[in-house]
Amino acid sequence: MKTIPAKLVWPARLVAGGAAAAVIGGCAQLGYYAQAAQGQYSLWSEARSIDDWMGDPATDPKLKARLEKARQIRRFAVRELGLPDNGSYKNYAALKRSYVLWNVVATPELSLKPLQWCFPIAGCVSYRGYYSKDDASAYAGSLRADHHDVQVGGVPAYSTLGWFDDPLLSTFINYNDAELARMIFHELAHQVVYVPGDTQFNEAFATSVEEAGVARWLEKYGDARMHEGYVKYTGRRKDFLALLLKHRGALEATYAAKIPDRVKRQEKARIFAELKDEYQVLKASWGGHAGYDRWFAEPLSNAHLASVAAYNDLLPGFRALLAQEQRFSGFYTAVQALARLDQEQRQRLLRQLAPPEPTPLPAPAPGATAAAPPN
Numbered sequence: 001m002k003t004i005p006a007k008l009v010w011p012a013r014l015v016a017g018g019a020a021a022a023v024i025g026g027c028a029q030l031g032y033y034a035q036a037a038q039g040q041y042s043l044w045s046e047a048r049s050i051d052d053w054m055g056d057p058a059t060d061p062k063l064k065a066r067l068e069k070a071r072q073i074r075r076f077a078v079r080e081l082g083l084p085d086n087g088s089y090k091n092y093a094a095l096k097r098s099y100v101l102w103n104v105v106a107t108p109e110l111s112l113k114p115l116q117w118c119f120p121i122a123g124c125v126s127y128r129g130y131y132s133k134d135d136a137s138a139y140a141g142s143l144r145a146d147h148h149d150v151q152v153g154g155v156p157a158y159s160t161l162g163w164f165d166d167p168l169l170s171t172f173i174n175y176n177d178a179e180l181a182r183m184i185f186h187e188l189a190h191q192v193v194y195v196p197g198d199t200q201f202n203e204a205f206a207t208s209v210e211e212a213g214v215a216r217w218l219e220k221y222g223d224a225r226m227h228e229g230y231v232k233y234t235g236r237r238k239d240f241l242a243l244l245l246k247h248r249g250a251l252e253a254t255y256a257a258k259i260p261d262r263v264k265r266q267e268k269a270r271i272f273a274e275l276k277d278e279y280q281v282l283k284a285s286w287g288g289h290a291g292y293d294r295w296f297a298e299p300l301s302n303a304h305l306a307s308v309a310a311y312n313d314l315l316p317g318f319r320a321l322l323a324q325e326q327r328f329s330g331f332y333t334a335v336q337a338l339a340r341l342d343q344e345q346r347q348r349l350l351r352q353l354a355p356p357e358p359t360p361l362p363a364p365a366p367g368a369t370a371a372a373p374p375n
Contacts, residue, residue, distance in 0.1 A: 032128075039101065039131030040164070046093035047167040053092050066173045066180075071321055073181045073217065080220075081213050082328040083188040087165030094170045097115040099154030102136035103127040106148040108301040110255050110264050112248065114306040115148070123196025126307060127361045129155065149301035157183055162191040178214055178222070185213035192332050195339045201346060203311045205335055208318035209328075239282055240292055241312065248276040272300040319349030324353075 050067050053059050070089060077083040106115045114126035133152070140150045156171040162316035172183050178354050189209035195201050218227055254267045276296065283289065295304070318335070325331040338346040 007055070022064050035131060036129070040160075042131070043093055043100070043167060044167075046095065046162075047091040049091050050168075068181060069177055070168050070173065070184065072221075073177075073184050076181075076217055077185055077188055080216055081185065081209065082332065083089070083185065084162060084191045085298060086162065086191075088162070088188065088191070088368070089166060089169040089184055090323040091165060092169070092173065093167045093365075097133075098171065099133075099156055100127045100158065100169055100171050100346075101131050101155050102133045103129050103153050103155050104140050104143070105142075105153070105303045105306055106143045106150045107306050109147050109149060109302070110261060110268070112252060112255065112302050112306055114303070115143075117196075123198075125197075125199055129158070135239040141366065149303045151298060151301060151303035151306075157187055159187045161194050176226075176229065178218060178226060178233070181217045182210045182214050193335050193339050195343075195346075198343050198346075199307070200314050201339070201343070201350075204314035204318050204350075207311050207315055208322060211319070212322055212328075221300065236286055236289060236291065239286075240279075241308070243275070243278060243282060244308050245312075246303060247271055247278075248308055251302065251305065268302075273274050275300060314347060314350045316354035317352075320353040320355060321350070 049072055053067055054064055070092075074089050078085040107113060116124040116126055117128045118124040127138065130139065133154075136152050138150050143150045157169060158166075160166055166187060174182065175183060186206045186209065189206040190202065192209075193202075193205055214230065218230060222230070250271050251268065254264055254271065257264070279292070279296070283292070298304075321334055322328075322331045325334055338349060341349070
């Protein structure tokens with residue numbers, strides 16, 4: 001996990017209709033749709049087929065190797081995971097920026113509930129994407145002026161849900177093999193099932209596909225070094241998530257407490273300072289791995305923690321459902337059936353599927369020796 005990933009998932013095909021409706025809301029909304037349309041168009045204009053890049057003598061040999069690896073991963077996604085066999089990730093675009101877009105996430109000052117923005121097809125989501133970092137920062141500034149907590153985060157990839165052929169991008173093509181596979185599997189999964197307005201369901205489903213997909217891909221193509229590297233990656237990801245969830249829980253308890261707002265603000269500052277300190281300890285335990293440093297690039301705020309639950313709360317239920325169905329085809333059919341239920345029903349069913357949390361061992365009495373947990 002670099003930052004907790006997110007996507008601008010409404011299709012630019014609907015920009016014209018959406019922008020016409022947005023005139024009622026004012027020029028600012030119209031401008032937002034315009035920049036999104038221009039950003040999507042720029043991807044089309046930059047993208048060329050993998051065959052074109054491979055046949056071009058000016059293409060760097062290292063890039064050719066990464067494109068060939070992506071092609072192998074793409075074929076595996078169709079053959080082994082049952083993911084869509086369409087034009088997505090069969091073209092490549094070299095962008096002149098670090099991220100394809102920047103997402104703005106915002107919350108009230110004393111709440112972890114993110115603001116919502118509503119779009120065609122995608123429904124209401126808890127982020128707003130910009131193809132220009134300056135535009136994202138400007139919008140973030142207007143939200144901060146209204147006393148919201150705000151985070152601006154770079155996004156390496158997003159899905160148009162199959163409405164367009166999403167290209168491979170320079171923003172993630174140089175990820176290591178397992179990470180590249182993870183990214184492609186996750187984004188293609190959004191084309192299989194997507195429920196407008198239910199970010200938790202959508203992201204947990206795509207994450208379950210990516211996890212199982214990478215495990216199978218490593219079984220077939222991985223060597224000892226790749227397995228070891230991915231185990232370290234997933235371990236650090238799990239550790240970092242646990243750290244965030246711990247402090248998210250502390251903030252939730254603080255905001256729910258019947259204490260003055262002044263005291264809540266003091267506790268908020270203390271909890272975030274503690275989060276930064278504990279991250280340094282965690283980082284040292286990883287041997288100084290700095291992969292999460294950029295998460296702390298901006299002052300910490302509620303917005304940093306607002307979407308943590310989106311990728312993880314329902315994930316155990318999806319894992320259990322996949323284990324129950326065994327085949328991806330059956331899993332997708334079951335998930336599509338869940339998607340037809342109302343949000344409360346499908347989330348309740350997924351939580352019922354999740355295995356119970358392990359009961360912690362009791363603390364040993366003074367002077368006693370703690371028994372080792374069973375293997």
